[in-house]
Amino acid sequence: MTHPAVEVCGLRFAYPDGHEALRGVDLRVEHGQRVALLGPNGAGKTTLALHLNGVHTPDAGSVAIGALAVDETNLPEIRRRVGLVFQDADDQLFMPSVRDDVAFGPANLGLGGHELRARITEALGAVGAADLGDRVPHHLSGGERRRVTLATVLAMRPEVLVCDEPTSQLDPAGRRELVAVLRGLAITQVVITHDLPFALELCERAVIISDGRVVADAATPDLLADERLLGAHRLALPYGFDPRVARKGTAP
Amino acid sequence: MGAGHAHPLYVHEHSAVHSLAPEAKLAAALAFVLAVAVTPREAVWAFAVDAAALAAVVRLARLPARFVLARLAIVAPFVVFALLIPFVASGDRVEVLGLGLSRAGLWATWNIVAKATLGATTSIVLAGTTEVPRILHGLTRLGVPQPLTMIATFMIRYLELIADQLRRMRTAMIARGYDPRWLWQARPIAAGAGALFVRSYERGERVHAAMLSRGYTGAMPILDERTATAGQWLAAAGPPVIAATAAVAALVTAA
Numbered sequence: 001m002t003h004p005a006v007e008v009c010g011l012r013f014a015y016p017d018g019h020e021a022l023r024g025v026d027l028r029v030e031h032g033q034r035v036a037l038l039g040p041n042g043a044g045k046t047t048l049a050l051h052l053n054g055v056h057t058p059d060a061g062s063v064a065i066g067a068l069a070v071d072e073t074n075l076p077e078i079r080r081r082v083g084l085v086f087q088d089a090d091d092q093l094f095m096p097s098v099r100d101d102v103a104f105g106p107a108n109l110g111l112g113g114h115e116l117r118a119r120i121t122e123a124l125g126a127v128g129a130a131d132l133g134d135r136v137p138h139h140l141s142g143g144e145r146r147r148v149t150l151a152t153v154l155a156m157r158p159e160v161l162v163c164d165e166p167t168s169q170l171d172p173a174g175r176r177e178l179v180a181v182l183r184g185l186a187i188t189q190v191v192i193t194h195d196l197p198f199a200l201e202l203c204e205r206a207v208i209i210s211d212g213r214v215v216a217d218a219a220t221p222d223l224l225a226d227e228r229l230l231g232a233h234r235l236a237l238p239y240g241f242d243p244r245v246a247r248k249g250t251a252p
Numbered sequence: 253m254g255a256g257h258a259h260p261l262y263v264h265e266h267s268a269v270h271s272l273a274p275e276a277k278l279a280a281a282l283a284f285v286l287a288v289a290v291t292p293r294e295a296v297w298a299f300a301v302d303a304a305a306l307a308a309v310v311r312l313a314r315l316p317a318r319f320v321l322a323r324l325a326i327v328a329p330f331v332v333f334a335l336l337i338p339f340v341a342s343g344d345r346v347e348v349l350g351l352g353l354s355r356a357g358l359w360a361t362w363n364i365v366a367k368a369t370l371g372a373t374t375s376i377v378l379a380g381t382t383e384v385p386r387i388l389h390g391l392t393r394l395g396v397p398q399p400l401t402m403i404a405t406f407m408i409r410y411l412e413l414i415a416d417q418l419r420r421m422r423t424a425m426i427a428r429g430y431d432p433r434w435l436w437q438a439r440p441i442a443a444g445a446g447a448l449f450v451r452s453y454e455r456g457e458r459v460h461a462a463m464l465s466r467g468y469t470g471a472m473p474i475l476d477e478r479t480a481t482a483g484q485w486l487a488a489a490g491p492p493v494i495a496a497t498a499a500v501a502a503l504v505t506a507a
Binding site: 076079080082083084088091092093094095107108109112116134137152156 | 464
């Protein structure tokens, strides 16, 4: 039996202050699939993402990436396989230059010299930011910043890309560029978002997480067509947006 | 790539000084300033030699004179202070433009002005030709402990961000009619500073999570492997050797 790209079983987690963020999450993501994680604020989406590469350790249940269980002994390989893009680009870009930031991940993997430079060029090229290497993160535009954060994890050649609210703070043009970049990446993607048209455009499958549990899991167009389900979990489509019509318009 | 996006102290150019390895430049700048500092103040010719060496470096680095002079304004407060010394210092006095000034005080003024100007120009050349990340790489390779360079790295990265937050907070206060003029109106500012501290602390936790996510294990990886060649060390040694020779000669002739 082959292993799925991501397999989460009965995952439970409570923060030190006692808040129970995850109350038994089961999720299976196949290789090459793009899945949108939807849900209201505080539903546990980000907490789940932080479990996928072992930043948090489960209180109960398990997480596996491919055949590899996420545990203490596998952390370096898990963190190479799972690229996590944080919501606030200023949290993700902590080095004084874009180039140094993109180099940080692969250098931690032990790469150096020519190999490291090749990785940086490859990653920046993949997000259309080849000319941004010498820039200071603080001076990038919102769209540039978002694409560079993607490059910082792509430089580690991950098998699973996890993005937390990638369209927040993006203008429409930046959002369109981001969709193009993500569509061009042939790796498994888990995208946390409140932006339902974005989920529809990018992901064939959507999962709703609410109050620490998976409450819905379906093809994105079907899930977004269920207004009662969306309403019950504080999700709403933009005014005038019909997912059945929009889908025809954006067929790849 | 534009210079407008770099640090305001940096001048985007392609010169021999720009391409010199940062550790060689840092060591040379430190040695040069030390040599200037120990030069006896009476050896005016030695300072002229130092200034000529520095001017040659400025020219080689293609730094605009206007840029260097504008940045030199930083020494103005010290100069103003130094100018007061001849009026208040004791000792025998000399007549200058009808004013009785202390001879020792005049030498003290000259000492401060000459050394401050040369020292400030040295750091302007260093900052003008070396981008901040490269200065940090240079410090690491000169053996500065990693915790210190990491603190400096994060401070440089997040200082502007925090300043931005502070500005936004101030604007939000002003927008709601807050117009502080007196000390007892400082309470909201203090509360704001506290909020900023908490926010920065939380950011620190998130940045740490982001570092862990990309394989951080407690030691910063070495990102820039280009080390200074013997030729670069030799080239960088030029100005400090000149200054040191001048200082030694001045000390010997004074003795």
